[in-house]
Amino acid sequence: MNKILKKRLISLAAVLGIVLFSGGVILGKLYMESRKLSPVETREIAAGVYAVKDSYVNLFLMKTDDTYIAFDAGNDAKKVRQELLKLKIDPKNVAAVFLTHSDPDHVAACILFSNARIFLPKAEEPMVNGQISRFLFMKNKLALPHELLEDNQIINISGLKIKGISTPGHTPGSMSFLVNGTHLFTGDTMGIKNGEVTQFNDLFNMDTRRQRKSITRLAALPGVDYIFTGHYGFVDLPEIFFRNWKE
Template structure:
């Protein structure tokens, strides 16, 4: 009996050690990837479109009269609050948040925007309900139970802006890009930008990089697009050049 117990304890110890080694290795790789990221500083990029830098992440704001539409909700509530002050924007002026996906570095400051209606893709909801897992058996969470679900290719208007949701699974099951007024493409973590050209997002953070690569191809066929805004690799004002050599 004692031998069996010892073997069980040894087996459990080995399993725990392997899990610890795995997580340490994962975190070291993640830290290395984060160092490669090139977010844009907090500023007005062009008229009515603003970048908010939060460490290695960007969220964006689109001005609509006296209110704002947010693309994602940042990595840290306190940092986002301070960055908004630099632009003289109050959190209560944000009336809509369009989530590209529900990873923590895109939703952490969601509770700051108390007046905002939240939108996300129908497929992404699976990570919130527990139908699917983001990492091992862990799902995602957001600080609200009230949100509007968007279908792939759904077109809707918010204020003076036309918005099209484009489902781009791969990074997460329901990752969604937003094409605003046919010109401004907000991609979240669907892809990266390197020297002005699109590239794959890092494999470490993707659920399925093969699917993500197929999704990127969808984003290269937007005839009127001019800008691409990413969540971690800045932006470009030359869509055609950025997608020109993608295969």
């Protein structure tokens, strides 16, 4: 083997080694973080509020007089259908789905809710129309017709008043939803540890500094009774939840 070829082979092996090692470290970190996720089992968790567990993610439903409103849709439509069956909820009876952001684990099962109006935060639209990538070349998708929501916009459906509150950070257009002033659905804007707020994991956030500002915005909301998260369950004592929060 000539000397130049040998040198090139050694460099190639070194680069491959670094790539494989870094990939292994990232995968290991992702695995450790995914083990900390703690979604709620499928059940009624508060009066008229249902958690639906789709492996590592929750979507939530609120009952109205005659329909249900969903906050996020879940990942696997087949699994979400099975879980809804346990609650005796027909997906056709869901009148609206409010998406906190466009990641597939919150959006992909939208297809199940064939009668629902689908709402996406306006600032999240570039994530699904190809303008912004989620990670390297990976892009999020939302192939169904949807309506766009502005910050502070209020939608009234069957007696529920749903207010969109822009909480960017996890993704540029992430939004939380405050229902009737008391029930707050935050998606991946925060986690919960020992009953208190944490930022969502850095590895999955597009801008953690913005997310921390968003959490501060939510901490200032008066009158909230319940806070629901995408991957860490919920709390019903918000005054304790934010007591040690520092941006």
